Amino acid sequence: MPTSVYSYNMSRNSDNTRIYRVKTRGSALSTQLKGRDYKGKRNVTSFVSDDTELQLQHGESVIHPQILKQARRSGQLNLSNRGMVEVPNIVWNINKITPEEGQQLSLVMDETDGQRWWDQVVLNKLILASNKLSTISSEISNLVDLTVLDVHDNQLTSLPDTLGDLLALTKLSLGHNHLQTLPKNIFYLKELHSLFLQYNQIEVLEEDIGQLTLLEHLDLSYNRLRSIPYTLGYLTHLWKLNLSNNKLKFLPPEVGNMCALRCLDITHNALTKLPDEIGSLSKLEQLFVRHNQLVCLPFLKSCTSLKELQAGNNRITEVPQELLETIKSVKILDLRDNKISTLPEEITILQELERLDLSNNSLSSIPYSMGTMSHLKSLLVEGNPMRSIRRDVLQQGTVHLLRWLRSRMEDNLSTGNSDRLSSAHQEIGIDKHALHVMHTLDLSGKVLNNIPEELVKKAAEEEVTSINLSKNALTDISPCLDILASKVSELNLAFNKFSSLPQLVGNFSKLLYLDLRNNQLGDLPLELSKLSTLRELYLCNNRFEKIPTVVFTFDKLEILFASDNRITSINVLGLTKLPILTVLDLRNNNITNVPPELGNLRQLRSLVLEGNPFRNPRPAILAKGTPALLNYLRDRIPC
Structure with missing residues (x-):
């Protein structure tokens, strides 16, 4: 045998x-x-x-015969991370089987799994990544059926001319090598969809790159390119282009012809200006231009799909209204580390904006109207010479800053002339301008027993995002408020007469802020578990004997005030389910014991326990502040 x-x-x-x-x-x-x-x-x-x-x-390295056998079955061979300095010849000839080998394979397979040698699959995927290869054999041309070739993270300085014979290739990964030029034969690979050349030493990109018309993803980051050929504009199927970390001083206007482009990354270059033609990229969703020398941004008039614009670390001096009008769909806008001195009122045009970074500019103030930007979750203004906003307001985070901006806007509106709602609502004193501009329904201090339905409908028309019903005589909430539930992020029911909270409040699924202070509440309904985005909850001055169970389902909760109640114990297990809770105020309750395990809540920045009848920790420990208190408690956890 x-x-x-x-x-x-x-x-x-x-x-x-x-x-x-x-x-x-x-x-x-x-x-x-x-x-x-x-x-x-x-x-x-x-x-x-x-x-x-x-x-x-x-x-050569020894390759286990079982690996070759498996490759012939699957058509895929992975030889990555093996320390190879040269690829064994058997790899280049893996599709060839001598009659003797065929006879042996047939006999062996007859005895094992019943497969025959003639059932083998030609190699279509070869991974040689993370080795020590300095050359690739010209015999690679034997693998004409390859669709994927990955040789990234090696020591290649050149590529064989026969690489151009692999006409079936759709993905070629050459990143993290020492290539200085690209062989002409790469441009013969007309079926390429993905070409990765990052982390090489390429100084010139040939005009022939325009021949790869089916390319969808091209990565040339971390090279030494000083210019890009105009033929790049021929790549009309390209949806992701990464040119970051090169030495580019300009982009050809033909870049505007890449009509499928969704992501363009040109960070860390030497660009002083972007071509206006970028504004023609109607499918562009992400534009990264950080760390350049730009003094302005082009008007992105056709970029209606743009969601993210990162232009930090440049020399931009202003944000013109014309630019803002062309990027209304943006959700992330990064303008940090520039030279912007004023921000126009038109910034509120960006109603979809969720993150705005203005850190380290020259701003002395920001428009109060920004407080009405209901989707804004992160507003960063540190490092600016702010004169109109107190430092303590800036340090309290986005929610507090937006609320402060709204309050200043309210003060301005109250001192000026404003239109009033007509009919019965004029008697209530509702400011129509506040509804329209601030998207706020403020009915605080009106001594109301119920909310007029007509007024709620008007608020819905104005897409109200904040409701203030505090300081009234409410014992229930009218069902008509449900039409506002899908948009409201702030709800204030403080200083009313609620003995139980209506289940309707659970429908306000986008709430970030809920104020229930000074009522007669003893528990909260489980229906509130739908408030999955809630960040701040105020339960002070009620009749709670424990922290309501439903509170422990608010995994986005950052601030919990529950002082001046009748709480007798601290549910540490429940509090551990609030991973980002930073402020916990339990002052003036009936807590007789502070569990040492409370010290494991290391994310707490403010823990207030004064005014309770427990003996330990002593007042002297409490006076040292939250970090010392948490350390004290952890030291007393039983071993």
């Missing part, structure tokens, strides 16, 4: 010779394959099995 190799193991002799014990099928004998390490390379001699000779070339 012919012999075939199916497994081996390695050991060393006393003279550091490597001994490979190779098991063979069809014989009880084992043969030895000897080799000696020499300057990090393996010098392997030939060995003879029963009746088959296998010759290994100098410098």
Whole structure:
């Protein structure tokens, strides 16, 4: 019976010779394959099995026959991270089987899983990443069916001309090598969809790049490019282009022809201006231009799909109204580390904005009207010479800052002339201008027993996002308020006469702020568990004997005030379900014991327990502040 190799193991002799014990099928004998390490390379001699000779070339790595067998079954071969300095010849000839090998494979498979050698799949995916390859053999042309070739993270300085014979390639990964130029044959690969060339030393990109018309993803980041050819505009299927971390001083206007482009990254270059043609990229969703030398941004008149614009670390001096009108769909706007001195009132045009970074500019103030931007979750203004906003307001975070801006706007409106709602609502004193501009329904201090339905409908028309019903005589909430529930982010029901909270409040699923102070509440309904975005909750001056169970479902909760109630114990297990809780105020309750495990809530920045009847921790410990209090409690956790 012919012999075939199916497994081996390695050991060393006393003279550091490597001994490979190779098991063979069809014989009880084992043969030895000897080799000696020499300057990090393996010098392997030939060995003879029963009746088959296998010759290994100098410098080759041994590949387990089972790996080759599996590759012939699947069409995929992964030889990444093996320390190879040269690819074994068997890889380039893996699709070729000699008659003798075919006979052996047939016999072996007959005895194992029933497959035949003629059922093998030609290799279509080859991964040689993270090795020490300095060259690729010209015999790679034997693998004409390859669709994926990954040789990133090696030491390649050149590529064989025969690479151009792999006409079926759709993905070619050459990143993290030492390539200085690209061979012309790459541009013959007309089926390429993805080409990765990041982290090389390429200085010039040939105009022939325009021949790869099916490219969808091109990464040339971290190279030495000083210019980009106009032919890049021919890549009309390209949806992601990364040119970051090069030495580009300009972009060709033809970039505006890449009509499929959704993501353009040109950070860390030397650009002083962007071509106006970028404004023609109607499908652009992400534009990254940070760390350049831009003094202005082009008007992105057709970029109606733009969601993210990052232009920090430039020399931009202003944000013109014309620009804001062209980026109304933006959700993330980064303008940090520029030279902006004023921000126009038109910034409120960006009603979809969720994150705005204005850090480290020259702003002395920001428009009060920004307090009405209901979707804004992060407003960063640190590092500006602010004169109109107190430092303590800036330090309290976005929610407090927006509320402060709204309050200043209300003060301005109350001192000026404003239109009033007509009919019965004029008697209530509702400011129509406040409804329209601030999207706020403020009915505080009106001594109301119910909310007029007509007024609620008007508020819905104005897309109200904040409702203030505090300081009234409410015991229930009119069902008509439900039409506002899908948009409201702030709800203030403080200083009323609620003995139980209506389940309707649970429908306000986008609430960030809920104020229930000074009522007669003893518990909260489980229906509030739908308030998955809630960040601030005020329960002070009620009749709670414990923190309501539903509170522990608010995993986005950051601030919880529950002082001046009748709370007798602290549910540490429940509080651990609030991973970002930073402020916990339990002053003036009936707490007789403070669990040491409370000290494990390391995310707390403010823990207030004064005014409770417990004996430990002592007032002297409480006076040292939250970090000291948490350390004190942790030190007393039983081992």
